[in-house]
Amino acid sequence: xxxxxxxxxVAVFSLIYIYELSLFASGAKDSALAxxxxxxxxxxxVLALLFTLYHAFTWFYLIGxxxxxKMGKTTSKPWQALLVNIVLLLIISYAVIQILVLR
Amino acid sequence: xxxxxxxxxxxxxxxxxxxxxAAFLLPVLIYLxxxxxxxxxxPLAGGDPTSAILNHHHIGTLFLFVTVAGSLYHGxxxxxxxxxxxxxxxxxRALEAIGYLITIVGILVVAYYLLLLNPGVLSLP
Numbered sequence: 001x002x003x004x005x006x007x008x009x010v011a012v013f014s015l016i017y018i019y020e021l022s023l024f025a026s027g028a029k030d031s032a033l034a035x036x037x038x039x040x041x042x043x044x045x046v047l048a049l050l051f052t053l054y055h056a057f058t059w060f061y062l063i064g065x066x067x068x069x070k071m072g073k074t075t076s077k078p079w080q081a082l083l084v085n086i087v088l089l090l091i092i093s094y095a096v097i098q099i100l101v102l103r
Numbered sequence: 104x105x106x107x108x109x110x111x112x113x114x115x116x117x118x119x120x121x122x123x124x125a126a127f128l129l130p131v132l133i134y135l136x137x138x139x140x141x142x143x144x145x146p147l148a149g150g151d152p153t154s155a156i157l158n159h160h161h162i163g164t165l166f167l168f169v170t171v172a173g174s175l176y177h178g179x180x181x182x183x184x185x186x187x188x189x190x191x192x193x194x195x196r197a198l199e200a201i202g203y204l205i206t207i208v209g210i211l212v213v214a215y216y217l218l219l220l221n222p223g224v225l226s227l228p
Contacts, residue, residue, distance in 0.1 A: 004185040010125050011178025013133060014171050015205075018213050020136075021167075024153060025219040033151055037141040045137025052133060056126035085126075093131040097146050100156045100163050101135065 006055035009048040016041065060085035114180075121177025128170040157220055164217050164224045172210045179206045 016035075023032035035041060064081025104112070135152040138144065147155075156163040183202035187195045218224065 004181065004188070007178045007181035007185060009178075010129065010174050011182050013129070013137070014175035014178060015209065017132075017136065017171055018175075018209055018216070020153070021171075021213060021216040021220070025216040029151075029154075032153070036136065036151070042137065042141050045133055049130060049133045049138060052125065052130050055122075056130060059122055059126045089127055089130070092127050093134075096128070096131045096166065097135070100159050100166060101146050101152060103159075 002051075002054065003058050006051040009044075009051040010055065013045070013048040013052075016044075056089060057082060057086070060089075118177055118180045121173040121175075121180070124170060124173030125177050128166070129174045132167075132170050160221055161224060164221045168213060168217055171213050175209045175213075176206050179209075 020032045020035060023029070023035070060082045061078050063085065064076060064078030068078075068081075069076040135147065135156075139147045140152050143149075153167075156167060179202045183198045186198055191198060
């Protein structure tokens with residue numbers, strides 16, 4: 001059931017961020033930044049990150065279960081798909097930071 | 104394949120794609136916007152992440168649109184099906200209608216605001 005509740009945090013974070021974008025677009029950048037610094041919103045975001053990572057890990061495991069890859073006589077295990085996709089998640093996250101924030 | 108079944112398959116396909124987007128792209132956005140910026144953590148030192156991402160016109164705007172729209176679709180679609188499993192099955196049709204309304208309006212609104220923030224995004228890079 002925890003898996004299902006991750007969707008609540010995914011959806012609510014998306015809606016909050018759309019509201020922040022609307023503040024940015026209407027020229028109220030300071031209000032948008034103040035909203036991001038609100039302690040309640042920060043606490044929600046920490047929870048949202050934990051639940052989103054839980055969604056990610058269970059999603060990766062499910063991929064390995066639903067679509068195992070055959071390599072010769074052996075078939076990949078779900079935990080192998082989990083590991084490979086966690087590495088991929090780290091690479092993608094670092095690439096996003098490097099390309100969109102640090103560059 | 105009947106038209107309704109085909110539509111159903113397409114909606115589930117988009118849901119699955121949203122699941123991948125929420126798994127691979129949403130964690131870094133939540134970290135940057137919701138945790139690293141307000142708490143002053145790496146890699147942000149003072150500057151706000153939304154402006155930094157939007158400064159990379161095409162790719163930054165595309166990243167925000169795909170991540171927010173895909174995650175919203177996946178989150179709402181799954182949450183309304185969770186509510187029906189929690190005993191709200193009699194209101195399934197109403198929940199689906201509200202869910203799709205929020206998703207469609209949300210996606211249109213995020214596209215509109217991103218266009219306002221980056222009017223040149225539709226031109227070729």
